[in-house]
Amino acid sequence: MSVARSAFVLSFASRALGQYGPGGRYGPADSNGDGSSAFNGGGSSSPNNGGFGSDSRLLGGNTVLIAHGVLASLAFVILFPMGSIFIRLASFKSAWLFHGLFQIFAFLVYMAAFALGVWMTQQAPAQANLIGRYHPIVGIVLFAVLFIQPVLGLIHHFRYKQVGRRTFWSYGHLWLGRLLIPLGMINGGLGLLLATETGYGRPTTGQVIAYGVVAGIMSLLWLAATIIGERRRTKAHKVQVEVYKRQYA
Ligand code: HEM
Numbered sequence: 458m459s460v461a462r463s464a465f466v467l468s469f470a471s472r473a474l475g476q477y478g479p480g481g482r483y484g485p486a487d488s489n490g491d492g493s494s495a496f497n498g499g500g501s502s503s504p505n506n507g508g509f510g511s512d513s514r515l516l517g518g519n520t521v522l523i524a525h526g527v528l529a530s531l532a533f534v535i536l537f538p539m540g541s542i543f544i545r546l547a548s549f550k551s552a553w554l555f556h557g558l559f560q561i562f563a564f565l566v567y568m569a570a571f572a573l574g575v576w577m578t579q580q581a582p583a584q585a586n587l588i589g590r591y592h593p594i595v596g597i598v599l600f601a602v603l604f605i606q607p608v609l610g611l612i613h614h615f616r617y618k619q620v621g622r623r624t625f626w627s628y629g630h631l632w633l634g635r636l637l638i639p640l641g642m643i644n645g646g647l648g649l650l651l652a653t654e655t656g657y658g659r660p661t662t663g664q665v666i667a668y669g670v671v672a673g674i675m676s677l678l679w680l681a682a683t684i685i686g687e688r689r690r691t692k693a694h695k696v697q698v699e700v701y702k703r704q705y706a
């Protein structure tokens with residue numbers, strides 16, 4: 458190993474030990490046992506108390522964190538809700554196909570964010586146990602369950618064409634989607650909280666507020682579209698029943 462390389466490895470190791478070892482942000486409490494490390498429930502989250510707040514290399518650099526946060530938020534706060542609003546308001550023939558492809562595209566965006574997230578958790582030393590925090594766990598569960606959605610969506614579509622009404626599969630697809638997407642939005646908030654706690658890539662108050670405002674606005678737009686769409690469906694169904702009654706009276 459070259460001298461320069463050895464020096465880098467040594468400086469990295471000492472930095473990591475300072476941060477993840479006893480008394481460091483991610484390590485056990487310091488020898489005084491005062492519990493001042495952020496990850497043992499101690500409390501202080503100042504970036505100057507030995508966390509990796511000042512060393513962006515530890516999680517692969519700021520670019521990776523920003524790319525992860527931006528892509529995952531884009532998927533759950535903008536794209537998935539947009540695809541859901543679309544299917545409620547659009548009334549042209551292949552709207553279902555457009556919705557399906559659009560949501561799959563949003564899922565691909567999340568897949569990229571997911572890969573970056575997992576990679577970041579692997580960069581931090583094992584003691585940090587980043588993968589064991591609520592934010593990554595919720596993100597992993599969402600990732601796994603999301604695979605069911607396109608399957609339910611397709612079955613719903615073909616059954617709907619056969620029987621002309623919503624089936625078990627339809628309600629599964631509708632309500633699983635209505636559960637997973639808001640959960641993803643909340644998980645973005647947990648990601649911002651995690652970054653605040655670790656001090657690495659700590660978001661500004663403005664960024665946290667902006668995230669909350671955009672997520673809130675998208676949720677309200679989606680709720681409004683769902684109410685409008687469901688009312689339209691009920692009206693259309695009533696008209697159908699009236700026509701049927703008149704024809705067969
Ligand atoms: C990850 C992928 C997907 C997600 C997250 C998703 C999510 C959703 C959500 C949340 C709704 C309900 C919107 C609302 O009323 O609030 C919905 C409706 C619907 N989705 Fe998907 N979807 C996905 C993929 C697909 C695919 C692949 C298809 C079809 C091939 C599909 C077909 C439909 C249809 C036809 C509806 C309307 C159902 C009805 O009103 O009875 N979806 N989807």
Ligand code: HEM
Nearest residue numbers: 526529574575577593596597641644645648649652655657
């Ligand atoms: C719903 C899915 C997810 C969303 C919306 C999301 C969003 C975010 C956001 C907004 C941040 C803060 C970025 C910043 O401060 O610049 C973040 C940080 C992070 N996320 Fe995620 N994320 C998701 C899933 C995941 C998954 C699946 C993993 C890993 C398995 C993960 C690992 C991380 C890590 C390690 C951080 C950095 C924490 C730190 O700075 O110490 N995330 N995420």
